Each structure stands twice: as structure tokens, then as C-alpha cells.
Amino acid sequence: KQEVTQIPAALSVPEGENLVLNCSFTDSAIYNLQWFRQDPGKGLTSLLLIQSSQREQTSGRLNASLDKSSGRSTLYIAASQPGDSATYLCADYSGNTPLVFGKGTRLSVIA
Amino acid sequence: GAVVSQHPSRVICKSGTSVKIECRSLDFQATTMFWYRQFPKQSLMLMATSNEGSKATYEQGVEKDKFLINHASLTLSTLTVTSAHPEDSSFYICSARDDTSTDTQYFGPGTRLTVL
DSSP, rough: OOOOEEEOEEEEEETTTEEEEEEEEOOOOOSSEEEEETHHHHHHHEEEETTTTTEEEETTEEEEEEEETTEEEEEOOSSSGGGGOOEEEEEETTTOOOOOEEOOEEEHHHH | OOOOEESSSSEOOTOOOOOEEEEEEEOOOOOEEEEEEETTTEEEEEEEETTTTOEEETTOOTTTTEEEEEEETEEEEEEOOOOOOOGGOOEEEEEETTTSSSTTTOOOOOOOEOOO
């Protein structure tokens, strides 16, 4: 059964810093890998989806990469801003199956 | 992009009452929808898989008689929490799989349930 671990559980950085969030999977046979953002008391916002044939995706200041051989993914956030403060979740899924989520990394960007 | 709505977004009820949460795919058909639950500072945990026209599949430890799921159309699944208790207070989120793009799921905004 797939298990997802996210490290660190919490992170606090000053504004402007570049940072990396990590996600690892017990089963490296990952189909799709998706990163989400969740603001307190809110639902999920999809950030980036790396499909099975891809290795990375970029959107603005965000870059996500996937290394299937090691069962790891990283989310890189450049020039962090206070508005980036949220919990970031990664999940493994096939469209046919439910997502398996990590517990998330709570990010605080201090102005 | 595709949109999934949930209603209500927030509900407070008394212990012992039942609460119905709706999950709708607004511009696509979804034969399959998933229901998740999230406790404070925890990750999302799958409760059940909802399939249009058939019985839902529940995860181990989820009581099917307590969490009733009805997926009566290709755009609507409902989750009814029966005889709610304070320990059922949680954040409930649904996702819907686009029938025309089976690799894609879209998430609803979630429903915050508080049972007094």
C-alpha cells in the first residue's frame, strides 16, 4: 500500500528565500504526481501535475520534479512571498484510483 | 478549467441529526467520485469511492451505514452523515474524475462539518 511522506512537516522562511519541499513514496511505481496547496480551513488548489511520461513541471515561481527510480518528488518555490504561506500536499494517483496524500508541509513566509 | 462544487461549504448541527453534503461536477460528467475526510493537522484520508448507478465502495474502518453515499447521476454524488456525533466533525472533500479524460480528477472546495 502506497505511503507518502513529506519533509519537513513545517517550515518558516524569510520573504525572498528560495525553498524546497520534499515528498517520498514507499512504492516507486508512481503513475501521476500532483502537488496541491491548502489554505487554512479551505479546500485544495492544484498547483502542478507531473504525468507519468514527464519528469518535471513549471508554473511561475514553482517547479516540481519527479524521480520515479527513487520514489521522490520536490517542489521548488523561488523568491518566496508571504502569500505563499499555506500547507503544501503531494499526492500520487492514477485517474482511476483515489489519491494517496502525504500529511503536508506547513509553510510560513515571514515578511 | 473544470469545476467541482460542494454544498454546503460549512454546516453546524446538533448531535444526533443527519447532514447531507453534495458534490457536483459543473461542466463534465463523472461516473466516479471520491470522498475524503481531513481531521485538523492531518492529511486527507479516503473514505469511499462513489460510482454512478452502483453501490459505493468504502475504505476499511468507514461505516457504510453511518456515511451514506448516493451517486444518482453523472454529475452529483451526496454524502449523508447520519446520527452525527462530535467526533464526526471534520473537513469533507470530494473529487470527481472526468469521464472524458480519465487521468484527471478535480477537487471540490470542501465542507466543514461541526457537530455540537
